[in-house]
Amino acid sequence: MTRRMVIAILVLLVFGAVRMPFEAELEKEHKAAYFHGAKLDLSLREKIGQMGFLAALSGFRAFVADVLWIHAHVLWERTEWGAMKVDFDAVTSLQPRCVLFWSQAAWHMGFNASVAAFEDPKQPREALRLKAQHEYFKLGEDYLLHGIENNPDVYNLYADLALLYEMKFKDHCKAAEYYARTAAFKNAPVFYHRFQYYELAQCPGHEREAYEALLKLYKEGENERLPTLLKWLGILQEKLNVPADQKIYIPPAPNP
């Protein structure tokens, strides 16, 4: 019996040696297909505790991520922004391929927490409130940039980042860049290709480029001649001093 057990262990060792290169190759293929992207390191262990970490290591990381997500929601109801960030960091580390988690984490930090920081009644100094607000914008940006690193094949996070640059940072050049990257995805909604030029129109030095792009869209037909596009055509015509005979769009006269 002992001899048999020794042979059995030897067979398992040989099997291990045979499968090892195949498994290493399969692991590479899994990673290339965006599987197993979670970073289960010691910093995560500190955030989620020993049991959570053990569960995540045992193949139940999605489950642990959901529990933390629900916890983050509870914290949101109590507006505990700092604690929310700790949960969001853990959740996005556990499930880096979940676009929803990156997007919502960025939204909470960039749009909700930033407003709360700016309107903080406990902080009388406006400069400090503005600083805190900007820090939350940056946190939102960080989530989206890391989200894009982990999900370069999904358009949603590019669009979210463009919106953050547009609405919060008021950086229209970067917003135009990220709307353009969103529009490059075949499955992205069609309005993003217009959004990139609306933002480009507000990016200093790129007005001519934006005007020509919007003009091209205008010439494509009625479907593209939407109120915002017409508005920006009118503004750019004036800004670029387009001669009256070359103006393709004449904005209606304001009501008296």
Added chain:
Amino acid sequence: MTAAAPIATKHKIFSPARVTAIASNTLLELVRLKVFYFLLLFALLIIGSSFFTSKFTFQEQFQVLKDVSLGAMSIFTWLLGVLATAMLLPKDIEDRTLYTILAKPVPRFEYLLGKFLGVLLLLFVAISLMTGVFLVILYARQQDALANAARLVPAQALQEQLADIRAATFNKNLLPGIVIIYLKSALCAALTLLLSTFASSSIFTIIMSVIVYLIGHIQAIAREAYLASQTTTALTKAFLAIVALLIPDLNSLTLVDDIVVGNAISTVLFVKTASLGLTYIGIYFLVGYFVFSAKEL
């Protein structure tokens, strides 16, 4: 009048009928142990998860529902596979059923195969039932969300919203994900069977199986370190080699976490992953038989 001579039938070396008989009996025994009560727990768990997510967006609700359901499927099938397999041989020895069977012209290979197939059948029935419950609840939640959207969303944005809801519920990769869960639980069952052939008690088998399960999920780290020769000490290298060579890489069969969030699994990748799982099952079973065939009972 002469008595009819008994018809001499040739004993087959391998009989699928005998294996089927043992497998169906094993399944019946396990079913009689009321193992399917866990389904009630499963249903309660996934319905209960809805209460925690009622304030969430529909994407979040579906995400949690899928994560909880597939996570619960993984846990239940793994537990079922390990516990059912760990008690197969000790229970038969204790009940003396093993001696009754092996006293007949039933080879040990057929006995072990029949027992193992019984467990695989049990796992198949269990995962099929859980999948059924999961799909019904997911469909009901989808219909609920669609009805709410039709009621609340303005007409111009309705089609887009309905498409979003449909995309957030079912995706074609869910089924391959569930097949991989099944294979993983079957692998754990095969490993437990192997352990039980030389283990002295069920408790030992279960504990060893749980330990291997935990290490199996981080085996890839040991393999990478071993292959990259990151370490210089012979002792560490030997330890890494033993872990990498003896412990199965269970992480390679843990794809469902990423599938739930929309990761697509190509047919080639699915076939490769499933083949790896099936090879493990085959090898563990054969090695288990090799040990069992010479075991003194």
